[in-house]
Amino acid sequence: MSIPGESPILRTIDWRGRALSLAELRRELPRVASASTHDAESSVRSILDQVRSAGLPALRSFAERFDGVAQEQPKVPQAALDRALAELDPEIRRALEESIARARTVALAQRPEDVPVQLAPGANVTLRWEPVRRVGLYVPGGLAVYPSSVIMNVVPALAAGVGSIALASPPQKEFGGLPHPSILAAAQLLGVSEVYAIGGAQAIGAFAYGIPASAGFAGLEPVDLVTGPGNIYVATAKRLVKGVVGIDAEAGPTEIAILADASAPADYVAADLISQAEHDPFAASVLVTDSAELADAVQAELAAQMGWTKHRERVARALAGEQSAVVLVDTVQQGIDVVDAYAAEHLEVMTENAAAVAARVRSAGAIFVGPTAPVSLGDYCAGSNHVLPTSGTAAFASGLGVHTFLRAIQVIDYDRAALAAVAEHIVVLAGAEDLPAHGDAVSVRFADRGATP
Ligand SMILES: NC(=O)c1ccc[n+]([C@@H]2O[C@H](COP(=O)([O-])OP(=O)(O)OC[C@H]3O[C@@H](n4cnc5c(N)ncnc54)[C@H](O)[C@@H]3O)[C@@H](O)[C@H]2O)c1
Numbered sequence: 507m508s509i510p511g512e513s514p515i516l517r518t519i520d521w522r523g524r525a526l527s528l529a530e531l532r533r534e535l536p537r538v539a540s541a542s543t544h545d546a547e548s549s550v551r552s553i554l555d556q557v558r559s560a561g562l563p564a565l566r567s568f569a570e571r572f573d574g575v576a577q578e579q580p581k582v583p584q585a586a587l588d589r590a591l592a593e594l595d596p597e598i599r600r601a602l603e604e605s606i607a608r609a610r611t612v613a614l615a616q617r618p619e620d621v622p623v624q625l626a627p628g629a630n631v632t633l634r635w636e637p638v639r640r641v642g643l644y645v646p647g648g649l650a651v652y653p654s655s656v657i658m659n660v661v662p663a664l665a666a667g668v669g670s671i672a673l674a675s676p677p678q679k680e681f682g683g684l685p686h687p688s689i690l691a692a693a694q695l696l697g698v699s700e701v702y703a704i705g706g707a708q709a710i711g712a713f714a715y716g717i718p719a720s721a722g723f724a725g726l727e728p729v730d731l732v733t734g735p736g737n738i739y740v741a742t743a744k745r746l747v748k749g750v751v752g753i754d755a756e757a758g759p760t761e762i763a764i765l766a767d768a769s770a771p772a773d774y775v776a777a778d779l780i781s782q783a784e785h786d787p788f789a790a791s792v793l794v795t796d797s798a799e800l801a802d803a804v805q806a807e808l809a810a811q812m813g814w815t816k817h818r819e820r821v822a823r824a825l826a827g828e829q830s831a832v833v834l835v836d837t838v839q840q841g842i843d844v845v846d847a848y849a850a851e852h853l854e855v856m857t858e859n860a861a862a863v864a865a866r867v868r869s870a871g872a873i874f875v876g877p878t879a880p881v882s883l884g885d886y887c888a889g890s891n892h893v894l895p896t897s898g899t900a901a902f903a904s905g906l907g908v909h910t911f912l913r914a915i916q917v918i919d920y921d922r923a924a925l926a927a928v929a930e931h932i933v934v935l936a937g938a939e940d941l942p943a944h945g946d947a948v949s950v951r952f953a954d955r956g957a958t959p
């Protein structure tokens with residue numbers, strides 16, 4: 507299928523006959539978005555500093571500079587939320603409602619139970635799940651607008667029992683400086699009324715540090731946790747405010763890796779690679795295959811499909827970037843080793859016995875099994891969450907879910923007899939650590955206090 511003389515869309519990394527080295531893989535298939543995150547760091551740091559020190563005037567100036575919007579204050583009035591839902595296209599409303607229903611079913615089922623453990627009569631340790639008090643949810647709106655990300659952020663937060671939710675999305679010039687109406691409508695559908703027209707790093711700063719009230723603006727209370735996806739500026743800002751507030755995983759520019767063998771339909775593979783490349787020029791699309799024939803067929807399909815795909819310029823930049831490639835391997839097992847080392851945000855498995863192969867994968871934000879589970883399904887309507895770890899952080903981080911919005915509190919409840927049973931061990935260990943006051947704090951409870959006067 508490859509067209510002789512036509513240059514391939516994706517570069518090829520030939521890993522056949524080579525042992526896998528994580529360091530080499532990282533060098534040959536770099537996360538360009540991650541490298542650019544470091545470049546963005548100094549400008550993002552300055553944005554955050556200005557938001558922290560100047561508050562509202564800084565937000566105004568960034569809205570003007572980055573979004574081309576003259577903004578008095580960023581809070582979206584309730585009337586605008588009402589209007590957005592009233593005017594929402596009924597077909598889009600039905601699709602959003604289906605997406606919400608599926609996400610909610612999954613999120614509610616994933617709520618963990620408390621874990622009470624009795625170690626002896628009167629000796630109890632319980633793991634108690636408590637929702638985060640107040641969260642700030644970011645919904646992107648630069649190159650594309652993401653009402654689906656409203657759902658992915660809000661539904662698990664509500665399922666976890668978060669009591670206070672603020673949401674921010676970039677102001678849009680063509681909508682009078684408000685976020686896109688579909689975003690407002692999705693927020694209103696979910697009952698979120700604290701919505702701000704703030705984009706990028708400045709939104710993350712506003713959530714982390716809060717914005718004091720001033721004339722005509724009631725202020726923005728700082729949050730305890732910031733979640734949500736975004737471009738390199740958003741991802742960098744989240745990384746920089748971590749510690750001041752909690753963050754979910756890094757959910758930066760989108761990535762798709764596809765592990766496929768000769769059984770995979772080349773047109774599906776190409777369509778899926780393009781689907782995620784259309785998010786961002788920094789998006790990564792990677793095919794890992796043991797079939798040189800499939801690789802050729804996918805290259806030809808990419809060339810054909812790029813002829814008609816709407817955002818072909820963005821897609822072409824993403825596919826031509828160093829972050830995108832075809833990786834040729836000897837076997838599907840070697841392919842599993844490569845995708846494990848790569849730890850993609852999204853991994854599709856399109857091989858014979860896809861479920862069995864997927865079960866052997868250890869690192870990915872989400873795994874899509876077989877030819878009828880494309881990433882687009884998870885983006886909108888699978889019931890799974892599309893806010894997922896990027897840049898290899900899937901090696902240690904998870905996608906957004908109810909767990910993101912919960913904290914595990916350990917509750918220790920020992921009665922006197924239960925404490926007495928371990929008192930000696932505590933005194934001994936405290937002595938071994940040369941922290942005798944720790945032992946004394948136990949011994950005092952068993953000392954004879956004499957008769958009460
Ligand atoms: N990993 C995930 O879970 C996930 C999910 C959905 C979307 N995404 C990603 O989210 C991103 C959305 O990006 P987007 O750009 O469309 O929207 P965005 O809302 O993330 O970014 C737009 C904002 O970026 C800021 N900005 C633009 N240029 C800037 C500059 N030069 N300096 C500082 N700030 C600047 C502006 O404030 C603007 O409002 C894409 O990369 C997409 O792949 C990731």
Ligand SMILES: N[C@H](CO)Cc1c[nH]c[nH+]1
Pocket residue numbers: 652654655759760761782851885892893894
């Ligand atoms: N693929 C994105 C996650 O990286 C999510 C998304 C939203 N809309 C379309 N796609």
Ligand SMILES: [Zn+2]
Pocket residue numbers: 760781782785882885
């Ligand atoms: Zn997508």
